[in-house]
Ligand SMILES: Nc1ncnc2c1ncn2[C@@H]1O[C@H](COP(=O)(O)OP(=O)(O)OP(=O)(O)O)[C@@H](O)[C@H]1O
């Protein structure tokens with residue numbers, strides 16, 4: 001479970017994240033939309049404890065990430081736009097290495113089972129990551145989430161640059177994790193994919209959460225209109 005309470009990040013005088021309070025429960029997928037610079041990645045980076053909040057708190061499974069940096073990381077898998085894997089190692093070797101860091105010692109059969117469940121083609125298991133497409137690397141990331149038995153998945157534009165089929169497959173893998181009770185927070189610019197996979201959708205602007213929807217309550221055209229209205233909205237000063 002993911003929670004932020006009045007989470008705020010300032011860089012000098014600039015407020016990148018402004019009193020953000022969100023909650024993602026087990027089996028929920030919250031997609032955060034918002035223009036470049038809206039504060040989505042900064043929010044995710046605070047949940048990962050990569051950067052410290054100026055005020056407010058970020059919690060994973062009810063624990064403050066600043067106070068419990070190691071414990072909270074155990075529950076989290078992070079998949080950024082370009083997942084860092086070892087290019088000269090194979091898919092199985094990477095999964096073995098990174099699940100090992102997460103404290104799991106898994107047999108090669110179990111590792112291959114996770115790669116299979118993540119939808120990676122069998123012929124790629126023993127190939128070096130340097131030969132992989134982006135979609136294939138993202139699948140290794142999903143396999144790692146499965147291998148870690150992750151509770152929380154943080155995704156920063158994971159489908160940008162994926163072809164429509166790979167993006168669709170990625171969405172299906174997220175549904176699988178959701179059905180296992182994983183709490184998923186995904187920053188994306190892809191309204192279509194957000195509508196497809198999310199249980200909840202938030203629209204951020206200037207570090208603030210301006211709109212929030214239950215995904216099933218809103219159609220794709222309505223979501224696009226809400227997004228554009230939010231971006232075009234100008235505060236009228238008295
Ligand atoms: N380390 C930093 N120092 C100064 N300003 C920063 C820093 N990191 C982020 N910012 C600023 O904070 C704002 C929010 O950035 P952030 O990366 O969170 O946006 P985003 O919503 O992820 O955008 P994008 O859609 O482009 O990925 C931006 O204006 C950015 O320039």
Ligand SMILES: [Mg+2]
Pocket residue numbers: 040041042156187
């Ligand atoms: Mg970003």
